Amino acid sequence: xxxxxxxxxxxxxxxxxxxxxxxxxxxxxxxxxxxxxxxxxxxxxxxxxxxxxxxxxxxxxxxxxxxxxxxxxxxxxxxxxxxxxxxxxxxxxxxxxxxxxxxxxxxxxxxxxxxxxxxxxxxxxxxxxxxxxxxxxxxxxxxxxxxxxxxxxxxxxxxxxxxxxxxxxxxxxxxxxxxxxxxxxxxxxxxxxxxxxxxxxxxxxxxxxxxxxxxxxxxxxxxxxxxxxxxxxxxxxxxxxxxxxxxxxxxxxxxxxxxxxxxxxxxxxxxxxxxxxxxxxxxxxxxxxxxxxxxxxxxxxxxxxxxxxxxxxxxxxxxxxxxxxxxxxxxxxxxxxxxxxxxxxxxxxxxxxxxxxxxxxxxxxx
Amino acid sequence: xxxxxxxxxxxxxxxxxxxxxxxxxxxxxxxxxxxxxxxxxxxxxxxxxxxxxxxxxxxxxxxxxxxxxxxxxxxxxxxxxxxxxxxxxxxxxxxxxxxxxxxxxxxxxxxxxxxxxxxxxxxxxxxxxxxxxxxxxxxxxxxxxxxxxxxxxxxxxxxxxxxxxxxxxxxxxxxxxxxxxxxxxxxxxxxxxxxxxxxxxxxxxxxxxxxxxxxxxxxxxxxxxxxxxxxxxxxxxxxxxxxxxxxxxxxxxxxxxxxxxxxxxxxxxxxxxxxxxxxxxxxxxxxxxxxxxxxxxxxxxxxxxxxxxxxxxxxxxxxxxxxxxxxxxxxxxxxxxxxxxxxxxxxxxxxxxxxxxxxxxxxxxxxxxxxxxxxxxxxxxxxxxxx
Numbered sequence: 124x125x126x127x128x129x130x131x132x133x134x135x136x137x138x139x140x141x142x143x144x145x146x147x148x149x150x151x152x153x154x155x156x157x158x159x160x161x162x163x164x165x166x167x168x169x170x171x172x173x174x175x176x177x178x179x180x181x182x183x184x185x186x187x188x189x190x191x192x193x194x195x196x197x198x199x200x201x202x203x204x205x206x207x208x209x210x211x212x213x214x215x216x217x218x219x220x221x222x223x224x225x226x227x228x229x230x231x232x233x234x235x236x237x238x239x240x241x242x243x244x245x246x247x248x249x250x251x252x253x254x255x256x257x258x259x260x261x262x263x264x265x266x267x268x269x270x271x272x273x274x275x276x277x278x279x280x281x282x283x284x285x286x287x288x289x290x291x292x293x294x295x296x297x298x299x300x301x302x303x304x305x306x307x308x309x310x311x312x313x314x315x316x317x318x319x320x321x322x323x324x325x326x327x328x329x330x331x332x333x334x335x336x337x338x339x340x341x342x343x344x345x346x347x348x349x350x351x352x353x354x355x356x357x358x359x360x361x362x363x364x365x366x367x368x369x370x371x372x373x374x375x376x377x378x379x380x381x382x383x384x385x386x387x388x389x390x391x392x393x394x395x396x397x398x399x400x401x402x403x404x405x406x407x408x409x410x411x412x413x414x415x416x417x418x419x420x421x422x423x424x425x426x427x428x429x430x431x432x433x434x435x436x437x438x439x440x441x442x443x444x445x446x447x448x449x450x451x452x453x454x455x456x457x458x459x460x461x462x463x464x465x466x467x468x469x470x471x472x473x474x475x476x477x478x479x480x481x482x483x484x485x486x487x488x489x
Numbered sequence: 490x491x492x493x494x495x496x497x498x499x500x501x502x503x504x505x506x507x508x509x510x511x512x513x514x515x516x517x518x519x520x521x522x523x524x525x526x527x528x529x530x531x532x533x534x535x536x537x538x539x540x541x542x543x544x545x546x547x548x549x550x551x552x553x554x555x556x557x558x559x560x561x562x563x564x565x566x567x568x569x570x571x572x573x574x575x576x577x578x579x580x581x582x583x584x585x586x587x588x589x590x591x592x593x594x595x596x597x598x599x600x601x602x603x604x605x606x607x608x609x610x611x612x613x614x615x616x617x618x619x620x621x622x623x624x625x626x627x628x629x630x631x632x633x634x635x636x637x638x639x640x641x642x643x644x645x646x647x648x649x650x651x652x653x654x655x656x657x658x659x660x661x662x663x664x665x666x667x668x669x670x671x672x673x674x675x676x677x678x679x680x681x682x683x684x685x686x687x688x689x690x691x692x693x694x695x696x697x698x699x700x701x702x703x704x705x706x707x708x709x710x711x712x713x714x715x716x717x718x719x720x721x722x723x724x725x726x727x728x729x730x731x732x733x734x735x736x737x738x739x740x741x742x743x744x745x746x747x748x749x750x751x752x753x754x755x756x757x758x759x760x761x762x763x764x765x766x767x768x769x770x771x772x773x774x775x776x777x778x779x780x781x782x783x784x785x786x787x788x789x790x791x792x793x794x795x796x797x798x799x800x801x802x803x804x805x806x807x808x809x810x811x812x813x814x815x816x817x818x819x820x821x822x823x824x825x826x827x828x829x830x831x832x833x834x835x836x837x838x839x840x841x842x843x844x845x846x847x848x849x850x851x852x853x854x855x856x857x858x859x860x861x862x863x864x865x866x867x868x869x870x871x872x873x874x875x876x
Contacts, residue, residue: 236769250771361798362839363817482818482836483862484795489584489778
């Protein structure tokens with residue numbers, strides 16, 4: 124079958140110093156004139172990319188490296204303390220992931236069929252929990268005689284790898300019932316050396332994805348300039364405005380957390396880390412809006428406040444606080460409601476305040 | 490109406506006054522013209538436009554940019570050409586619409602305004618009969634959304650007949666090549682003006698592709714999709730009568746997560762045939778196909794999904810998936826016989842041209858279309874040939 128994959132990239136100039144384009148993105152599209160005393164659109168986007176998004180992807184890659192190193196440490200001499208450290212590193216990695224998972228554009232969304240994000244969080248596709256697939260895949264691998272080399276892991280599909288696979292490997296044993304008792308999980312590794320080989324392979328694969336995504340933001344994306352440059356230009360590879368792409372990505376992530384997780388299937392249950400993951404997302408969102416550091420950083424809230432939209436900012440802050448409280452309390456209903464409100468803020472108050480159009484067909488088709 | 494046969498417009502003249510006469514490509518008909526020149530855009534692209542009451546308009550554009558915005562006073566949806574009056578087009582009000590406007594493109598003005606009867610709502614689509622004598626619109630009664638096909642005198646806009654669409658919530662309609670049968674996408678969704686887009690009959694919704702006799706209003710044939718929560722909403726008709734329909738799935742009313750193909754092909758006497766694109770691509774369309782268009786010369790159909798920022802293309806007859814285009818907020822799609830291409834419109838004031846056979850992008854993106862908000866649908870209007 125002839126299948127052409129036509130991206131619009133390359134058709135649109137994205138100059139490095141594209142401040143005019145960003146001014147259009149964040150300010151000039153508004154019917155109101157930019158506030159002289161407030162930050163400009165380009166300043167906000169530059170700060171957002173430099174001080175929030177890119178550092179978060181660096182943090183994710185570092186967490187993946189930490190996990191990978193811990194795998195070597197654990198596998199050298201599997202014991203209870205090592206397993207505890209391994210599980211701790213998985214939780215840290217999962218939190219780091221949930222601080223970037225909302226930025227599903229560019230390097231994470233690099234393919235329309237199987238974007239890289241799926242290889243890190245398979246549930247993202249349609250909310251399917253692939254735990255059984257992961258279990259069956261590694262059981263077959265451990266039970267077989269095939270060499271568990273790089274080629275083996277490269278051939279695995281998105282629903283066989285990623286954070287879920289690492290969680291399954293680190294938090295439960297392979298026997299029927301899948302015990303999470305430390306002794307049982309350890310026994311697997313002690314009795315079956317290939318399980319450590321498998322664990323290394325899965326951790327390597329995730330680390331490779333983390334490095335690729337980070338490099339996509341900072342070095343080169345799709346054979347061209349780094350994606351951070353596109354975010355500072357006038358349009359993304361699909362032709363959309365960067366600020367719009369970012370807001371839609373945030374919306375879609377919150378909608379995913381609400382619809383696929385809170386209203387359907389909670390993930391990270393073996394690790395007991397679901398609510399911590401949501402908290403990581405909320406804190407990342409807060410940081411993106413507020414840009415608390417460094418001193419010169421300016422965020423979306425700074426932009427809105429300079430336009431006198433204090434009430435809108437306070438509304439979003441209140442909804443963020445409510446969501447964080449609900450996550451801390453592990454109150455599923457309250458968290459669902461609070462995230463729905465935040466999703467609404469990203470569809471109304473924030474784009475309205477920024478003066479951007481999210482796309483009339485996307486948001487209001489017929 | 491004055492003849493424009495002799496004033497083949499220069500670009501300047503066109504931009505100044507939209508001189509020239511224009512023909513709507515008839516559905517899937519093959520191109521019979523050789524194309525464009527750099528100086529004279531050979532076709533116009535028409536779309537509803539605007540984000541608020543102040544900016545609602547009929548947008549007239551070309552591959553070179555915006556030609557005119559003709560204020561409508563309401564949010565429009567689809568556009569159709571009036572046969573025999575090559576400068577006249579109608580912009581239909583978006584569902585639940587109260588108005589439509591007939592526009593003279595040459596004079597850039599609203600010639601007349603159609604207001605629907607009390608208790609009726611326009612559904613955004615319609616067509617003229619080939620003789621240009623009657624305008625047919627898809628409408629629904631505001632009580633139960635029962636489908637109506639209103640037939641009006643094209644000159645007076647007086648209602649001369651009201652046919653049953655044989656379904657609820659009719660949306661896009663078209664005249665079949667036999668010129669006697671109307672094909673209707675009965676979306677099956679009951680909405681009320683006071684509750685906007687909220688669907689009031691999710692439990693009982695029934696969508697159908699209905700073939701209705703234009704003269705008698707009788708139901709000639711009906712096809713119902715196997716998935717009851719799939720709403721058939723848009724369609725295009727090939728010159729051989731093959732109908733291609735685009736669906737929108739009401740996922741919130743479904744008890745399963747299986748993906749549902751969003752584009753169907755129907756030939757009279759056969760069953761509905763889904764066009765598959767593989768689970769991942771269908772899933773990427775997020776249960777929503779916004780518009781569909783066929784290039785009959787190449788037997789290629791394109792369907793857009795603004796939710797997925799994605800347009801997919803298939804061969805109508807073989808059902809083979811041919812390619813895909815990623816474009817932010819893409820929804821409008823129309824075949825351009827002049828260019829042997831598809832024109833697609835999306836958010837951020839963008840448009841794209843892709844070759845109808847190879848699906849390769851044609852040269853540079855058209856435009857610019859600064860400050861343009863392309864609404865759901867696009868119609869390509871080609872210049873009448875002066876022979």
